[in-house]
Amino acid sequence: MQGNDDMNQMKTADAAVPEEARGLDIHAHADVSNYETTGDPLLDNPKMSARNVNVYYGEKHAIMDVSLDIGGNEVIAMIGPSGCGKSTFLRCLNRMNDTIPICRVKGDIQLDGEDIYHSRQDTVLLRARVGMVFQKPNPFPKSIYENVAYGPRIHGLAHNKIEMDEIVENSLRRASLWEEVKDVLDKPGTGLSGGQQQRLCIARAIAVSPEVILMDEPCSALDPIATARIEELIDELKERFTIAIVTHSMQQAARVSQRTAYFHLGKLIEVGQTKQIFTNPQHELTENYITGRFG
Amino acid sequence: MQTSTVILVLFALCCVSFAVGRFRSRAVGQQAGGIHLLHSLPHHYGYLSAMIAALPALLVLLVWMLLEGRFIEGRVIAGLPADVQALSESRLGLYYNQIIAYAAGGIDASTLSEPQLAAAEQYNALKSESGWLKLALVVVVAVTGSLLVLGRIKPDLRARNHVENIWTWMLFGCSFIAVLTTLGIVLSVLFEAVRFFRLIPATDFLFGLQWSPQIAIRADQVGASGSFGFIPLLVGTLLISFVAMLIAVPVGLMSAIYLSEYASKQFRAITKPILEILAGVPTVVYGFFAALTVAPFIRELGESLGLTVASESALAAGLVMGIMIIPFVMSLSDDIINAVPDSMREASLGLGATMNETIRKVLIPAALPGIVGGILLAVSRAIGETMIVVMAAGLSAKLTVNPLEAVTTITVQIVTLLVGDQEFDSPKTLAAFALGLVLFFVTLLLNVVALYVVRRYREQYE
Numbered sequence: 197m198q199g200n201d202d203m204n205q206m207k208t209a210d211a212a213v214p215e216e217a218r219g220l221d222i223h224a225h226a227d228v229s230n231y232e233t234t235g236d237p238l239l240d241n242p243k244m245s246a247r248n249v250n251v252y253y254g255e256k257h258a259i260m261d262v263s264l265d266i267g268g269n270e271v272i273a274m275i276g277p278s279g280c281g282k283s284t285f286l287r288c289l290n291r292m293n294d295t296i297p298i299c300r301v302k303g304d305i306q307l308d309g310e311d312i313y314h315s316r317q318d319t320v321l322l323r324a325r326v327g328m329v330f331q332k333p334n335p336f337p338k339s340i341y342e343n344v345a346y347g348p349r350i351h352g353l354a355h356n357k358i359e360m361d362e363i364v365e366n367s368l369r370r371a372s373l374w375e376e377v378k379d380v381l382d383k384p385g386t387g388l389s390g391g392q393q394q395r396l397c398i399a400r401a402i403a404v405s406p407e408v409i410l411m412d413e414p415c416s417a418l419d420p421i422a423t424a425r426i427e428e429l430i431d432e433l434k435e436r437f438t439i440a441i442v443t444h445s446m447q448q449a450a451r452v453s454q455r456t457a458y459f460h461l462g463k464l465i466e467v468g469q470t471k472q473i474f475t476n477p478q479h480e481l482t483e484n485y486i487t488g489r490f491g
Numbered sequence: 492m493q494t495s496t497v498i499l500v501l502f503a504l505c506c507v508s509f510a511v512g513r514f515r516s517r518a519v520g521q522q523a524g525g526i527h528l529l530h531s532l533p534h535h536y537g538y539l540s541a542m543i544a545a546l547p548a549l550l551v552l553l554v555w556m557l558l559e560g561r562f563i564e565g566r567v568i569a570g571l572p573a574d575v576q577a578l579s580e581s582r583l584g585l586y587y588n589q590i591i592a593y594a595a596g597g598i599d600a601s602t603l604s605e606p607q608l609a610a611a612e613q614y615n616a617l618k619s620e621s622g623w624l625k626l627a628l629v630v631v632v633a634v635t636g637s638l639l640v641l642g643r644i645k646p647d648l649r650a651r652n653h654v655e656n657i658w659t660w661m662l663f664g665c666s667f668i669a670v671l672t673t674l675g676i677v678l679s680v681l682f683e684a685v686r687f688f689r690l691i692p693a694t695d696f697l698f699g700l701q702w703s704p705q706i707a708i709r710a711d712q713v714g715a716s717g718s719f720g721f722i723p724l725l726v727g728t729l730l731i732s733f734v735a736m737l738i739a740v741p742v743g744l745m746s747a748i749y750l751s752e753y754a755s756k757q758f759r760a761i762t763k764p765i766l767e768i769l770a771g772v773p774t775v776v777y778g779f780f781a782a783l784t785v786a787p788f789i790r791e792l793g794e795s796l797g798l799t800v801a802s803e804s805a806l807a808a809g810l811v812m813g814i815m816i817i818p819f820v821m822s823l824s825d826d827i828i829n830a831v832p833d834s835m836r837e838a839s840l841g842l843g844a845t846m847n848e849t850i851r852k853v854l855i856p857a858a859l860p861g862i863v864g865g866i867l868l869a870v871s872r873a874i875g876e877t878m879i880v881v882m883a884a885g886l887s888a889k890l891t892v893n894p895l896e897a898v899t900t901i902t903v904q905i906v907t908l909l910v911g912d913q914e915f916d917s918p919k920t921l922a923a924f925a926l927g928l929v930l931f932f933v934t935l936l937l938n939v940v941a942l943y944v945v946r947r948y949r950e951q952y953e
Binding site: 290292295297319320321322323324327328330332334335336337338346347350351397400401404 | 755832834835836837838839840841842843844845848852853856857
């Protein structure tokens with residue numbers, strides 16, 4: 197179940213973790229579909245599906261038996277108090293957790309019915325299909341053009357300069373950044389404002405034409421106006437992409453998402469239509485969080 | 492009265508001044524209605540009075556010590572017989588040196604004349620008088636300074652700010668000393684080099700292709716013509732440094748990448764110190780490693796391939812120098828690559844780049860300024876390195892770029908020119924200073940070039 201490509205490890209080889217400790221046969225847990233999640237975590241015909249996912253950081257059990265489906269062209273928001281495991285779960289979806297040596301992922305995660313933790317799964321292709329936008333804007337210290345062209349270049353998506361120009365322009369347009377930067381494409385991306393940098397990172401992610409975009413608190417380092425622009429952008433992007441967004445802001449979840457998943461202490465407590473979660477939560481913990489009794 | 496005693500006394504005065512300052516500020520505070528009414532904490536007042544006591548006194552001491560010798564010399568010489576005073580300057584200097592040597596107990600009285608003995612006595616008397624005066628002056632200055640501060644301690648005296656200011660100036664003074672020293676070294680080399688260029692035209696030195704600094708002492712000796720063209724030395728230096736960098740940069744950089752990106756924590760914790768031991772091996776050890784092991788090995792290898800290799804070759808010296816430099820390049824590059832934020836790695840990996848692509852396209856460009864800086868430091872080391880080349884590269888100043896032949900370097904020639912008994916005004920000896928000056932400028936030029944490269948190509952991450 198568990199691929200272990202040497203190219204996807206950031207700091208050190210986690211080959212020391214035994215195979216059997218990482219992979220887990222889904223069929224052993226076939227009967228426990230979602231024994232404690234309230235609402236409807238499962239969908240018909242999902243884009244991505246996670247079943248009985250457990251994540252450990254060393255001894256710490258960070259995610260407990262989470263099963264959740266993500267539908268095509270929907271925006272799903274993951275909310276919950278700090279340390280609840282929502283970011284960790286998000287990072288499982290494109291195997292970014294592989295870069296953390298002590299992290300072990302058990303369970304089954306599929307993209308279009310294919311097991312992404314299969315040993316034959318190529319993380320390079322996976323991450324091209326499941327892109328990611330991080331909490332802090334992290335443009336490369338290269339020009340704006342080169343930032344966007346980086347992904348297409350390593351995946352060989354453009355055959356000549358004209359095609360590359362086209363990809364860059366389209367990506368920047370879709371990230372609604374084109375009008376602001378079209379005359380300064382050769383200026384460093386790090387010179388943009390925080391909100392522009394984050395839109396550049398979104399442009400960079402969509403330049404490789406992913407199917408799913410994971411956003412890990414994409415607005416937490418931005419001011420309210422930049423946040424509003426990103427939220428508008430997310431709304432436009434859902435026409436073409438499936439988006440999973442982790443956020444600390446409940447208003448943001450309510451504004452941008454169709455479905456909302458509430459995590460608490462590593463468990464997926466409740467999943468439902470966003471409207472229903474915010475107006476009529478079923479679980480007591482969800483209600484407490486929504487109404488601001490903790491968080 | 493020894494200067495060290497004076498400094499000890501001054502230190503004691505400072506301690507007392509500190510204690511009194513602190514005590515008095517407390518008393519003043521209490522009187523005004525509580526310590527909290529003081530602008531600064533009591534120990535700030537203490538520091539202020541100690542500093543005001545010490546710094547001017549130290550300055551006075553310094554000036555006194557600089558002028559003392561000259562003043563005493565003038566007094567002693569004025570007391571000498573007229574015929575002695577009429578001597579030429581250098582003879583008089585010699586005469587006076589004998590007096591000082593006797594006064595210090597270095598030589599015995601039998602070699603000295605009557606007036607010298609009398610002068611020595613006068614010298615000693617003056618010296619001891621000066622010592623007491625010095626002590627008195629320092630104590631007076633210190634106590635005055637201290638009293639001045641103590642008298643002004645009031646709740647609104649901003650002692651903390653004054654202490655900060657004085658402290659800043661002290662730090663400035665220390666950094667200024669470093670700058671002054673550099674300037675002093677450059678100037679001393681420069682003046683000697685100018686003396687050399689008076690004897691040998693600068694054009695001969697800078698563009699000459701012949702280096703044979705032997706100058707005949709008598710006219711009938713063979714090889715009487717000294718020629719001072721430094722081009723062969725420069726080429727030899729650059730050739731050996733080039734070979735060294737050819738080894739050190741790839742090996743150092745790649746091991747740095749492995750250590751920072753791929754190696755496990757334990758492996759890194761063990762390997763890095765071991766590699767850094769390489770930097771601690773004395774260069775003389777590398778020297779005989781090069782001369783006794785590497786050079787013969789290269790010669791045999793060359794012979795088996797049908798090449799003629801000199802027993803002391805630029806290749807052997809360069810190879811060993813490269814090994815010596817590896818830890819510099821590695822350690823510096825490793826630190827720099829590690830300093831690139833993880834968010835850069837995540838961004839690249841998140842787009843589906845492999846580790847290798849991430850390193851080549853993101854990490855190295857981001858770390859480039861630091862890496863170039865590290866390499867530059869290594870080049871400066873290579874150019875300035877002496878021991879390895881003295882032992883392994885040879886002395887023959889041949890103008891060649893063939894690394895299999897023996898060449899010599901600027902540093903080796905400086906050593907050979909200055910080792911042994913030398914006259915300090917022959918062109919042969921002065922040539923060493925000219926070489927030193929050139930070495931200085933070559934390194935400076937490299938720094939400027941590297942600075943330009945770094946500015947031009949740096950990718951600054953936030």
